[in-house]
Amino acid sequence: MAKEATKSDLSKYLDPKTLTKIGNLDVKARLIVEGYISGLHKSPYHGFSVEFAEHREYTPGDDLKHLDWKVLGKTDRLYIKQYEEETNLRSYILVDTSESMKYASPGNVSKLEYACYIAASLTYMLIRQQDSVGMVFFDNTIKKFIPASSSPAHLRLCLHELAQLAPEQRTDVGTIFHDLAERIKRKGLVVILSDLFDDPEKILFGLQHFRHKRHEVILFQLLDDFEVRFPFEDMTLFEGYEGWEQLLCDPRALRKGYLEEYESFTEKMQRGCRNNKIDYVPVNTKNPLDVVLSAYLSNRLNSKFK
Amino acid sequence: MxxxxxxxxxxxxxxxxxxxxxxxxxxxxxxxxxxxxxxxxxxxxxxxxxxxxxxxxxxxxxxxxxxxxxxxxxxxxxxxxxALQEGMGLLGGRASIHRVIVLDNSYSMGLQVGGQTLFEKAKKLATQLVEDLNPGDEVDLLLVNSLVEDPRTASATKHSELARDIAAARLSDGTTHLPRGIAHACKLIKDRQSKNLRKEIVLLSDQTRNGWETGTQPKKLESVEEQYLNEVLDDPKLTPKIWVVRLSPGNARENLAASALEIDEKVVTQGVETQIVARIENLGTAPANRVPLQLYVDGEQASREELALVEPHKPATVTFRHTFLQPGSHDLRVELPHDSLAADDDAFLAVDVADQVKVLCVDGEQRSEPNASELDFLRQALSPARALEINAGKMPLQPEVISDGAFPDANLDDFRLVVLGNVALIPKEKIAVLEQYVRRGGSLWFWLGYRVDPALYNQDLGALLPCRLGEAVGSGSSDDRNADKLDEKAIDHPAISKFQNIKGLPLNQLQVFRRFKLLPKEKEDEQKSVRTVLSYENGDPAAVEWKLGEGRVLLFGTTADTAWTNWPTKNHYMPLVNFVALHLIQPEHLQRNRMVGEPFLYRLKREEFGIVRREGLKLQDPDGEPVAMDIDTEAQRAFSRPTRRAGIYSAEVPGEESLRAIHFAANRVVEEESDLDTIEDAEIQAYLPSRPDEQPERGRLFDAPLLKHQIEFLGEEFADVKEALKKHKAGKEVWxxxxxxxxxxxxxxxxxxxxxxxxxx
Incomplete structure (x- = not known):
């Protein structure tokens, strides 16, 4: 289906609202990745190994340097040479499944759902290029640790686990990061998907641990649009997740203070991450997913050409 | 609460x-x-x-x-x-006001001080008081003298109209009664029920004592006027603050006033010299010498006299002599030289000059022989022929004798007096006519005799007679030594009081041989108006009189001829008959000479009644302004409202052939009002209590609890008045x-x- 689809058709699947209409996470992941890829001139997604594996029909966006000119001369058809990639990248995707991730403003997808889309599409993309992917679900404890692997079966496992997620506990990002830094032995890429509702000092301390273990870290902070803008007008009773006490207030009166808190947090995180060479990407879950994927890929390219 | x-x-x-x-x-x-x-x-x-x-x-x-x-x-x-209350007043602002300006227009306000009258000064102050008001304020003007004139009111938006009313206000010829002015201003406040919170009464008057006192007593209000005061004092919302602005008379103190112009004779006849008496009062403190007086008759100077000396507070009289040549209504005016209070320098009189006054004599016992009829002696006593014989001058009365049989057909309107002598029977319908005749001002004079049945008289004429008739007493014989004699000392009654001046005619020479006993009337309240004219030596009344309506009824208990008395044979008889007749005759012009404040009455003649009823009667006041007269159809007379101006009023009565001019005169009550003596603020305040239950040192001016602090006395400077009014904080609104x-x-x-x-x- 996707192959026949035009470029613009595919890119619509980058919009999280459209994705909610599709039931299967597997399909979603594929659509996201292919939608995204189809928008690029140069497909960045190929193996790094030199050992030839098979031919594949050219699709728009593939790099022309991998075109098999011989086959073109013989058959007048466009084939791409594919190589058996040697798995040299281990990625771990860390998904925050705490209760606060459940939040979704009206008409929007929840942060957790958004996180799942990202996790699924990254997994899909990585496994397709023979990289091994591991997955960790956490709240205040590590709920699930799926070791890294690159087999297609692993992809299915990961997607299945993502589909099963049900958030319930508080976040304790800082502590979890320490644990995980210890558990992930080989150095690799650590992708963190979380709303980071914790003390920034603790978070940064945990992230430093990853860096200390020589992991590359991409930190996606997922926030709902309402959490960024705080657009409430009427008297509202706010009921907190994760055991927070409820609060009845006039939101107009508190907006200024709230936004200050938010900005101060973001600034602290940005400064901390820059100092630790961590990619910190704040993500508004209202926005299409390509922002996230681009951030990921640019990180990969940077690390490659370093 | x-x-x-x-x-x-x-x-x-x-x-x-x-x-x-x-x-x-x-x-x-x-x-x-x-x-x-x-x-x-x-x-x-x-x-x-x-x-x-x-x-x-x-x-x-x-x-x-x-x-x-x-x-x-x-x-x-x-x-x-x-609104702020008194004593709360640091806050600014200004309450809405309902101000009643009470302007005293008694004639003493006409006093000239420094080139203008006090009244002009007061009007100017009143105008300033109106102009001083804010657009939302309400203001009323009340002109007061002894009478209270209709208030002029101005709604909140029409102050300018009231200012015009003030400019048009005129002095009256009334006297001053300032407590009455205050009471009526209170009534106005109560009637108006203004929403404006601050109620003010500003009374503009002079400083004369008579505005507040009569004699040495405070002027009292009628109970209904006290009620007006009580009503506003009971309601804190209506209670006004009262300012009395007192205009200074300067040094003026001396004042002469003409108090009255009178004619002694009741009936003035044409061609006979008439004595006209002017009464002059000196209400100042120094005697006045050589006071010239002028008499004007029908607007023309008639004669001139000089009063050598007028002592303070001793009335002086001047007698003018004048002969009226024309019958009809005449107006007279006496004038003093003008002093600082010019308003009281003249007095007025309206007089009817008649050719003769007709008297109807109804003879109950008419005979052809001389002096045999019942009223022969009486007719002769009244008749001019007899009068000329005794040099009494021209007599004004003209008797016309008819028999009792002719009486029922007689037209009484032509006569001012009806004498009934020994009349046995009067038809019932004629009795009703007689009663109406008396009530409208005619007079009846009864003589009795043997034909009179006392029981019948009591029954038929009970409503007319001033007494009940008892039995006849006395022998009837002229030789009777025990005959009753009249009491020569009991001659106080005005009808016979002139006998006091006639020496040599003692009344006890008049004997009565037979008479009816005169018994008091049954009803006590009727008996009150009955007066004894003559008495016998034993104390029994010989003649009694009472007023019935406008007229009088007089009854002698014996005969008019010599049948039961010796009177016609005595020299007393003629003066007695004439005195009594003139006493009984009510000259019509008397009702047309009134004091200011009293209404005029005019008895319409039979021939005038119909046309006047149709066309009305137009009276002109001394300034030529029309004054309405109402017609009382039952009593067949016209009457005016109480007069306000002194002077000669005139009216033209439509008659059968032509208009007939009649005059009315109103004189001022000068005894108090012309007295320029001043009263101090403190003296007035001494009439006011400080607390409701306190008895003021000089007695109470008002029975109502009007307290000392509620009245403030001010001088005549507008700046001071304005300042004083401003200080009054109570009722200041803060909305x-x-x-x-x-x-x-x-x-x-x-x-x-x-x-x-x-x-x-």
Whole structure:
């Protein structure tokens, strides 16, 4: 289906609202990745190994340097040479499944759902290029640790686990990061998907641990649009997740203070991450997913050409 | 409680609106109840924001809430129109006023001081008092003298009209009664029920003593006038503050006044010299010498006399002699040289000059022989022929004798007096005519005799007679030594009082041989108006008289001829008959000479009645202004309202052939009003109590509890008057300030709400 689809058709699947209409996470992941890829001139997604594996029909966006000119001369058809990639990248995707991730403003997808889309599409993309992917679900404890692997079966496992997620506990990002830094032995890429509702000092301390273990870290902070803008007008009773006490207030009166808190947090995180060479990407879950994927890929390219 | 509130608020009911002050609180509480509910993840930021701004928010909310509550409470207060009370007065502003200007227009206000009269000064002050008012104020003008004139009122928007009324106000010829002015101003305040909170009475008057006192006693009010005062003093909302502005008379103290012009004779006849008496009063303190007086008859100077000396407070009289050549109505005026109070320098008289006055004599025993008829002697005593014989001059009365048989057909309107002598029977219908005749001003004179049945008289004529008739007593014989004699000392009655001046005619020479006993009337209240004219030596009444309506009825208990008395044979008889006849005759012009404040009466003649009833009777006052006269159809007379101006009034009565001019005269009551003696403020205040239960040192001016501090006395300078009125703080309204506060608070609320960020997007 996707192959026949035009470029613009595919890119619509980058919009999280459209994705909610599709039931299967597997399909979603594929659509996201292919939608995204189809928008690029140069497909960045190929193996790094030199050992030839098979031919594949050219699709728009593939790099022309991998075109098999011989086959073109013989058959007048466009084939791409594919190589058996040697798995040299281990990625771990860390998904925050705490209760606060459940939040979704009206008409929007929840942060957790958004996180799942990202996790699924990254997994899909990585496994397709023979990289091994591991997955960790956490709240205040590590709920699930799926070791890294690159087999297609692993992809299915990961997607299945993502589909099963049900958030319930508080976040304790800082502590979890320490644990995980210890558990992930080989150095690799650590992708963190979380709303980071914790003390920034603790978070940064945990992230430093990853860096200390020589992991590359991409930190996606997922926030709902309402959490960024705080657009409430009427008297509202706010009921907190994760055991927070409820609060009845006039939101107009508190907006200024709230936004200050938010900005101060973001600034602290940005400064901390820059100092630790961590990619910190704040993500508004209202926005299409390509922002996230681009951030990921640019990180990969940077690390490659370093 | 409510009454107490009404002292502070014009619309106390609207105070309930201040409950609206709870609306913001209720909205606030309701808002707390009505909220949306949402799950929220970023609670840590929200709580952090909350903790930082919690205290500030609470204070801001409280400030806004207070402002909103204050706005509504102040608005309700403003609508209730609160007023400051005396002693609360640091706040500025100005109460709405209902001001009653009481302008004394008694004639003493005509005193010339420094080139203008006090009344002109008072009018100028009154105009300034009207101009001084704000557009929302109400003002009434009341002109008072001994009478209270109709108030001129000006609605809040038409002060200029009242100013014109003030300019047009004229002096009256009435006297002063300032307590009455105050009472009627109170009535006006009560009637008007003005919403304006400050009630003021400003009385503009001179300083004369007579405005407040009669003799040495304070002037009293009638009970209904006291009631007016009580009504406003009972209601704190209506209680006025009273200022009395007293215009100074300067040094003026001396004043001569002409108090009356009179003619002694009741019946004035044409061609006979008539004595006209002018009465002059010196109401000053120094004697007046060589006072020239002029008499004007029908507007032309008739004669001139000089009074050598007029002692203070001793009335002096001057007698003018004048012969009227024409019959009909004449007007007379006596004039003094003008002094500083010119208004009281003349007196007036309207007089009817008749050719002759006809008297109807009804003879119950007419005989052809001389002196045998019952009324022969009487007719001769009244007749001119007999009068000329005894050199009494021309007699004004012309008797016309008819028999009792002819009486029922007689037209009584042609006669001023009807004498009934020994008449046995009067038809019932004629009795009714007689009664009406008397009630309209005619007079009846009864003589009795053997033909009179006392029982029949008592029964038929009971309503007319001044007494009941008892049995006849006495032998009837002229030789009777025990015959009753008249009491020569009992001659006080005005009909016979002139005998006091006639020596040599003692009344006890008059004997009565037979008479009816005169018994008092049965009803006591009727008996009260009965007077004994003549008495016998034993104390029994010989003649009694009473007033019935406008006329009189007089009854002699014996005969008019020599049958039962010796009177016709005595020299007493002629003067007695004439004195009594002239006493009984009511000259019509007497009712047309009145004092100022009394109404004029005019008895319409039979031939005039119909046409006057159709066309009305137009009276002109001394200034030529028309004065309405009402017609009393039952009594067949015209009457005016109480007169206000002194002088000669005239009317033209439509007759059968031509118009007939008649005159009326009104004279001033000068004894008090012309006396320029002044009274001090303190003396007036001594008539007022400080507390309601206190007895003032000089007696009470008002029975109502009007207290000393409620009346303030002021001089005549407008600046001082204005200042004094300004000081009166009670009733000062503050609603404008409240509205300004509300507007400022509304502005503050908007600015603060914006500042506090509640409306930021």
């Amino acid at each position: 409510f009454a107490w509130l009404t002292g502070f608020f014009a619309n106390p009911a609207l105070l309930a609106g201040s409950a609206a002050g709870s609306i913001p609180i209720i909205i606030h509480l309701l808002n707390k109840q009505r909220y949306k509910r949402t799950w929220w993840a970023a609670m840590h930021w929200l709580w952090a924001s909350m903790k930082k701004s919690h205290r500030r928010l609470r204070i801001e909310q409280l400030i806004l809430l207070l402002i909103r509550v204050l706005i509504l409470v102040l608005l309700a207060l403003a609508l209730a129109r609160p 404008r300030w409240l509205i300004v506060s509300v507007l400022l608070l509304l502005l503050a609320e908007s600015l603060l709400a914006m500042r506090f960020g509640n409306y930021q997007k």
